[in-house]
Amino acid sequence: MADRYIEPDTPEMRARWGNFAWTPENAEKSKDVLSRYPEGRQRSAVMPLLDLAQRQVGAEENTQGWLPIPVMEYVAAYLDMPIIRVVEVATFYTMYNIAPIGRFHVQVCGTTPCMLRGSDDLISACKKRGMKAGHISEDGLWSFTEVECMGNCASAPMVQINDDNYEDLTAERLDKVLDALAAGETPKAGTQEPGRHTVEPVGGPTTLKDMVTENHDYRGEW
Amino acid sequence: MPKVKVDGVEIEVPQGATVLQACELAGKEIPRFCYHERLSIAGNCRMCLVEVKPGPPKPQASCALPANEGQEIRTDSEMVKKAREGVMEFLLINHPLDCPICDQGGECDLQDQSVAYGRGGSRYDESKRAVTTKNMGPLIKTTMTRCIHCTRCVRFSEEIAGVDEIGAIYRGENMQITTYLEKAASHEMSANVIDLCPVGALTSRPYAFEARPWELKKTIGIDVSDAVGSNIRIDSRGREVLRVLPRVNDDVNEEWISDKARYQVDGLTKRRLDKPFLRKDGKLVAVSWQEAFSAIASLNPGNSIAAVAGDMLDCETMFAAKKLLGALGSSLLEGRQTGMDYDCSSLAAVNFNTGFNDIETADAILIVGSQVRTEAPLVNVRLRKAVKRGAKVFLIGPEWETTFGGEFLGEDLSVLNQLPQHAWDALSAAKRPAMIVGGAGLGRGGLEASLSIASQLKLVRELEDGSTWNGFNVLHLSAARMGGLMLGYAQKGGIADLVAAAPKVLLALGADEVDFTKFANSMVVYIGHHGDKGAHAADVILPAAAYTEKNGTYVNTEGRVQLSDKAVFAPGDAREDWTILRAMADAFGVSVGFDNFEELRAAMAAEVPALGSEGLADYGHDLPAGGGSASGVIAYPIKDFYLTNPIARASAVMQQCSAELLHGEEIAEAAE
Numbered sequence: 001m002a003d004r005y006i007e008p009d010t011p012e013m014r015a016r017w018g019n020f021a022w023t024p025e026n027a028e029k030s031k032d033v034l035s036r037y038p039e040g041r042q043r044s045a046v047m048p049l050l051d052l053a054q055r056q057v058g059a060e061e062n063t064q065g066w067l068p069i070p071v072m073e074y075v076a077a078y079l080d081m082p083i084i085r086v087v088e089v090a091t092f093y094t095m096y097n098i099a100p101i102g103r104f105h106v107q108v109c110g111t112t113p114c115m116l117r118g119s120d121d122l123i124s125a126c127k128k129r130g131m132k133a134g135h136i137s138e139d140g141l142w143s144f145t146e147v148e149c150m151g152n153c154a155s156a157p158m159v160q161i162n163d164d165n166y167e168d169l170t171a172e173r174l175d176k177v178l179d180a181l182a183a184g185e186t187p188k189a190g191t192q193e194p195g196r197h198t199v200e201p202v203g204g205p206t207t208l209k210d211m212v213t214e215n216h217d218y219r220g221e222w
Numbered sequence: 223m224p225k226v227k228v229d230g231v232e233i234e235v236p237q238g239a240t241v242l243q244a245c246e247l248a249g250k251e252i253p254r255f256c257y258h259e260r261l262s263i264a265g266n267c268r269m270c271l272v273e274v275k276p277g278p279p280k281p282q283a284s285c286a287l288p289a290n291e292g293q294e295i296r297t298d299s300e301m302v303k304k305a306r307e308g309v310m311e312f313l314l315i316n317h318p319l320d321c322p323i324c325d326q327g328g329e330c331d332l333q334d335q336s337v338a339y340g341r342g343g344s345r346y347d348e349s350k351r352a353v354t355t356k357n358m359g360p361l362i363k364t365t366m367t368r369c370i371h372c373t374r375c376v377r378f379s380e381e382i383a384g385v386d387e388i389g390a391i392y393r394g395e396n397m398q399i400t401t402y403l404e405k406a407a408s409h410e411m412s413a414n415v416i417d418l419c420p421v422g423a424l425t426s427r428p429y430a431f432e433a434r435p436w437e438l439k440k441t442i443g444i445d446v447s448d449a450v451g452s453n454i455r456i457d458s459r460g461r462e463v464l465r466v467l468p469r470v471n472d473d474v475n476e477e478w479i480s481d482k483a484r485y486q487v488d489g490l491t492k493r494r495l496d497k498p499f500l501r502k503d504g505k506l507v508a509v510s511w512q513e514a515f516s517a518i519a520s521l522n523p524g525n526s527i528a529a530v531a532g533d534m535l536d537c538e539t540m541f542a543a544k545k546l547l548g549a550l551g552s553s554l555l556e557g558r559q560t561g562m563d564y565d566c567s568s569l570a571a572v573n574f575n576t577g578f579n580d581i582e583t584a585d586a587i588l589i590v591g592s593q594v595r596t597e598a599p600l601v602n603v604r605l606r607k608a609v610k611r612g613a614k615v616f617l618i619g620p621e622w623e624t625t626f627g628g629e630f631l632g633e634d635l636s637v638l639n640q641l642p643q644h645a646w647d648a649l650s651a652a653k654r655p656a657m658i659v660g661g662a663g664l665g666r667g668g669l670e671a672s673l674s675i676a677s678q679l680k681l682v683r684e685l686e687d688g689s690t691w692n693g694f695n696v697l698h699l700s701a702a703r704m705g706g707l708m709l710g711y712a713q714k715g716g717i718a719d720l721v722a723a724a725p726k727v728l729l730a731l732g733a734d735e736v737d738f739t740k741f742a743n744s745m746v747v748y749i750g751h752h753g754d755k756g757a758h759a760a761d762v763i764l765p766a767a768a769y770t771e772k773n774g775t776y777v778n779t780e781g782r783v784q785l786s787d788k789a790v791f792a793p794g795d796a797r798e799d800w801t802i803l804r805a806m807a808d809a810f811g812v813s814v815g816f817d818n819f820e821e822l823r824a825a826m827a828a829e830v831p832a833l834g835s836e837g838l839a840d841y842g843h844d845l846p847a848g849g850g851s852a853s854g855v856i857a858y859p860i861k862d863f864y865l866t867n868p869i870a871r872a873s874a875v876m877q878q879c880s881a882e883l884l885h886g887e888e889i890a891e892a893a894e
Contacts, residue, residue: 004392009403069403082386084402091391 003134006091007099009069017057017070026056030078043081046089050075050096064105064143064162066097094147102136102143104181107160111149114157118170122157125171129178141182154199155191164189168196224291229298241284241295242270250297253306253335255313255420256372257285260476262381267313267372269335271305272297281305303339310340316351316395317421318367325363326422328435332370353398358388359406360878361413361481363427371397375415375424382478384606384625385409399423408883409625410599410863413485414478417467428485428875429465433457438464441789444776445475445483446534446701446769447867450578450600451778452479456487456770456789463487463770463790473579474782480599481879482863482870487770489873493753495765496794506763511795514762515809521745523726525551530559530720531711532732532750533700534867536774536786537833539766539799540702540709541826542814543731546803549812554725556717557706559735560859563716564664566707570841571673571848572664573704574780575692576656577838582607584693586652588645589617590638590672591856592660592697595625596863598779601658601697602626614652616645619662619856635663635852638671649679656693657681664696666854673848682843692843698779699859699866705777708830708839730756731799732766734868749802751792752868765796768869772798773819775826781839783832 007013022030033048050067053075058065067090076083090096097105106126110119123146130137131144152158155167159174166177166189173192180187196202210216223234226241228248235244240263245252255267263286271281273296281301296302314336321327353366371390376399379388387407390397401407407415416426438457445452445466452475455467466487468479498514499506509517527550529543535557544555566572576584582604594602606626609615615628618637631637631645641649649655657679659672673694676682681693698704706712713719720728721740728741732750738759748760751768771792777783792798800822807814816822827834864880865871 004396006391082402084386084389087402088389088391092393 004091004094004098006087007066007068013068014070017068020053020057020068020071020074022052023056026052043079043085046075046079046081046086047093049078050086050090054096063103063140064097064101066099066101100136103141104161104178105143105145106131106178107145107147107150109148109150109152109156109158109160110146113149113153117156119157121171122159122169122174125174125178142178152199155193155196167191167199168193224289224293226289226291226293226295228295235289239289241272241274241282241287241289241293244289244293245272245284245295245297252284252297253339254285255331255335255370256374258374258377258418260382261374261377261418264373264377267370268309269306269313269339271302271309273299273301306339307341310336311344311346313370314340314344315346316367317370318350320368320422324365324368324422325425325430326368326419330422331420351395356398356400357404357406358401358424359408359412360875360882361427361485362407362416363425363430364423365425366398366400366423368421369399369423370421371399372420373399374418374420375399378415378418379407379409379412382414382603382606383409383411384602387412388415406883410480410482410595411478411603413481414468417477426465428488432464433459439789441770441787442469443770443789444701444774444784444786445479446776447480447482447486447870448598448600449698449701449703449779450475450598451701451776451782451784452483452600453784454479454483456787458770458789461790461793463490473577474778474784475600476603478600478603482866482876485875485879486867486870486873488875489752489869489871490768490770491793492874493868493872494793494796495751495753495757495763496792496796497765498795499757499760499763501761506760511764511805514764515806518727518745518747518762518806519809519811521726523550523745526723526726527552527729528554528556528720528723528725528727528744529711529729529731530717530733530736531555531557531702531706532559532730532734532756533702534769534869535702535706535732536769536772536776536799537705537709537826538772538774538819538822539731539803540706540711541829541833542800542803542816542822543729544709544711545814545816545825546807546810546812547729549807549814550810552725553710554713554720554723555709555711556713556720557700557702557711558716559733561717561737562661562665563714563718564669565846566712568841568844568846569704569707569781570692570844571669571694571846572696572698572707573841574658574695574697574778575841575843576695577780578604580691581605581656581658581695582611584608584652584654584656585611585613586649586655587613587615588641588649588655588657588675589615589619589628590657590659590668591619591635591663591858592658593619593622593662593858593860594658594660594697595622596858596860597660597699598697614648616641616648619660619858622858633855635666635668635671635854635856638668638675639851639853641675654685654691654693655679655681656695658695658697660697661699661859662856667850667852669696670848670850671852673846674850675848676845677847682845690843694845696779701776701778704779704781704839705775705833708777708833730760732756732868749799750868751796752872754868754871756868764802765792765794766799766802767792767796771796772800775823775833777833777839781832781841783836783839785836 037044054065076086131142158167168191177187252270254270256264265286270284272284275294356364441456443454443456445454453469453471457465470477497508500509609626620633621630676694685691728744730748734754734756746760747762748756749764770789832839864876870876
């Protein structure tokens with residue numbers, strides 16, 4: 001797992017984030033989130049609310065968003081729960097960023113299936129752009145993390161960038177995706193293999209071929 | 223009552239017991255790190271693995287597995303042995319081999335259990351994990367590389383102390399135990415995590431590198447820092463008390479003690495009175511015992527003598543002084559130093575009648591003028607348990623940060639005259655209602671008004687099971703109070719009666735909170751152990767022994783008589799208090815009727831039989847009717863939890879706690 005650390009509590013951070021509060025839309029959303037939990041169990045909302053707060057921070061500074069300490073304190077106060085319990089949650093789950101992050105958080109899967117399908121090439125393609133684990137690239141665009149299996153092995157190799165997965169990648173296809181993102185476009189998420197929709201077998205079905213046209217009954221053939 | 227077989231022996235276990243408890247009942251030792259009787263079950267250390275049939279064919283964590291009818295449990299099979307060795311090996315992978323420089327060495331669960339259940343050698347030659355040390359304040363020293371993530375400290379601060387300060391952040395191999403932003407743990411019970419920690423991750427900062435456990439002489443004692451009478455073990459080496467640890471007593475302190483009880487002991491070596499002093503020309507000069515006694519005797523006070531008992535006195539000292547005054551024809555005895563004059567004609571009316579154990583079962587509690595958290599941290603723990611069981615708590619007095627919620631009804635005692643309707647309804651609907659009247663709620667008619675509420679609510683009642691429930695409680699602040707009241711250290715008008723009598727000689731027995739300016743014309747003889755407020759005002763100082771330096775009988779606020787043993791000798795020329803009073807009787811030429819400690823104890827037991835046997839004294843359940851009205855804004859007596867008595871005020875650790883934790887001063891850390 002990547003090294004994670006909480007961004008230290010500094011006067012600058014207090015000055016920047018000390019008066020964090022929900023935007024009007026997020027205030028509405030947070031009330032909606034709270035209402036999903038039974039009376040007296042509102043603390044369970046800590047996970048969705050931390051996510052909401054992270055997105056609000058992201059929207060404010062045009063990044064993927066992260067959780068400065070004053071923001072965690074705000075969520076703790078909002079839910080009337082001890083701050084240490086909020087920090088425990090935020091530091092446990094890797095989808096909460098607890099240190100500043102770039103505009104795009106590129107998470108390359110390096111687990112066996114992706115590695116066999118060429119994730120090493122993807123990693124070097126990322127490094128060429130100045131990405132480095134635990135750092136934001138100089139242009140502020142990229143943060144890079146090598147992660148473990150994201151469950152897209154059928155369309156390996158893959159990367160996750162912010163909320164979207166990009167699958168069936170090669171170094172060139174990844175470059176295209178990253179270029180599009182850098183240019184402010186929204187590349188198509190999901191598989192990048194031409195002609196493939198999701199994770200169906202490439203080149204047509206290899207098993208249960210009779211099921212393609214009709215609801216074939218195989219039972220007699222077992 | 224399920225029947226289970228443990229290693230082939232069939233035993234019956236209580237409903238709801240775990241497999242671990244079943245094994246213990248069968249006399250089998252189950253190694254464990256995370257499991258603790260008084261905390262919730264975590265099941266994360268995996269050390270308590272046993273083999274259980276029926277069940278999956280693999281070892282199971284016994285601490286989290288309920289014992290069921292017909293289970294066959296094996297703690298001695300090859301599978302269990304291998305499982306324990308395996309867990310031990312995993313735990314030791316990231317544990318440093320620094321036992322020789324670790325303060326836990328010799329009393330370390332990990333050390334002991336690795337010897338008993340480990341493999342004997344390591345197969346691990348990779349790098350070990352290292353974790354930065356965390357700041358947890360002036361009392362807790364951390365070496366987090368040693369942590370095995372049992373989370374006992376996290377569960378203690380959340381469940382028992384009720385202050386969520388400690389947490390486990392990050393995850394997996396990177397998990398770290400810390401306080402939020404490494405702030406100091408600052409509640410009154412924080413240092414108990416040191417005892418809970420099964421390894422050397424959390425150790426005692428003031429006691430760091432002082433001694434090894436096997437060098438220490440262990441003496442059974444009673445704590446005097448508050449009126450709870452916590453059972454303690456006094457660890458001493460040579461003439462010095464090095465540390466105090468809690469002893470298990472489920473009726474009193476369970477197995478916790480407050481930070482003050484634990485860490486005030488370094489004050490026992492500082493500011494001590496170790497020679498007699500006599501005021502000559504306005505200055506205190508060291509003199510011999512002979513000279514000091516003849517100065518007092520030459521005054522020839524006759525029956526113009528009075529005695530004030532301090533907050534930490536044992537019953538023997540108070541009894542010896544009472545006998546001395548009696549022999550001289552005086553009965554001017556008082557223990558309530560600050561001038562309180564509540565009625566003590568019925569001891570049941572000034573006692574914690576419900577008891578600490580039963581207050582947990584109360585379902586509605588009214589607290590009058592008591593900041594329980596600082597006045598008796600261990601009672602606060604009990605109240606928290608009561609609230610967890612569903613008790614409603616109402617408080618009268620200025621608001622303070624409770625650890626159990628509760629509703630504040632007002633700051634003025636006059637709330638007692640007319641309780642708000644909803645509070646009254648809750649209390650009168652309760653099956654086991656209770657009241658706790660604190661030091662600040664006793665005066666100005668508070669006790670009488672509370673007693674009147676007690677009789678209206680029928681706090682003394684018969685429960686469904688036939689036992690008697692007495693829900694009226696007074697929570698005292700000083701360890702000597704109940705013993706003093708039993709020995710008659712109470713005048714009708716309080717200390718004002720002593721002032722009015724204008725005695726020639728005033729014996730201040732460790733009394734430091736008295737306003738001595740009112741005794742300007744008396745010769746103040748201070749018999750005590752610390753050069754504190756009392757000694758400053760004294761004309762004669764006779765150096766005496768502190769609570770660790772004498773055998774003594776103490777009565778806690780529930781009327782529980784407990785004995786404490788002598789751990790070390792008093793320093794210098796200081797003597798045990800009763801011997802000073804005995805010698806003074808000789809100087810006055812009177813007889814007090816005892817020549818040694820056994821005779822003194824026998825005479826005390828003959829006069830007050832309850833003091834002769836350990837256990838709860840019986841004051842009966844008849845409460846006076848009370849009545850009248852109370853008024854006045856409540857002001858809690860404890861302004862600084864860490865500096866309430868002369869020992870604590872002399873203690874560098876307590877001063878540091880007060881400065882850093884209560885007054886927010888910069889952390890004073892030695893350059894390392």
